[in-house]
Amino acid sequence: MLSDTANRVRLHSSEEANARIDHATNASVRYHARHPERIDARLAELDAEWDVERVLEANAATLALGGTLLGAFVDRRFLALPMAVTAFLLQHALQGWCPPVPVLRALDIRTEREIDTERHALKALRGDYGPIGPGPHQRDDRVAHALQAARL
Known part of the structure; x- marks a missing residue:
């Protein structure tokens, strides 16, 4: 019933949304490998x-305060x-899903972990963690x- 914190949003997102977000991250890293x-x-x-x-927090706070x-x-x-907003926020905290999540994922709003994956892959390409991969020409x-190291 309770999802782990790191993966709960991805587990409750459509495969299409997850794949689209992963593809965009990979494309960004590939682009920046060519344009360091x-x-x-x-x-x-x-x-x-x-993220x-x-x-979700900003929207929930706005709606709760307004209501x-x-x-x-x-x-x-x-x-x-x-009352409804706080119930949905509690549901999200426990399960990683609430009604706005599919909409936000359709808008390609990423999780913190997805953002960090791109961040660490770019830092690896930049050389922050030492040399990676077989060589600069490949x-x-x-x-x-870089992506594999970032996802570890």
Whole structure:
């Protein structure tokens, strides 16, 4: 019933969404293997990228606060909104799924682990962890080694 923290969103996401996200990550790493001068800029973008948890938290807080204010000042029936939102947030915390998750995954919002996979693969390509792969002229093999190291 309870999913492990690291994989719970992926386990409750469609195979299509997971595959699309993985393909985009792999494509980014392949691109940056050919353009290493752009790795630093991409790492800065990754640092600013919101993961699925952060998006859910921000949306839940906004809806809960809005529903509470509407319930307090307009009509008590609006208090059903924060109740529903907090129930869905609890469901997400326990199971890794709630109604917004499929929508967010369809929008290619990634998990923290998926973002970190790209981040660490790019750092491996940049040489942060020492030499990787068979050599600088065999880029596809270097990409595979970087991605494999990042997923360990």
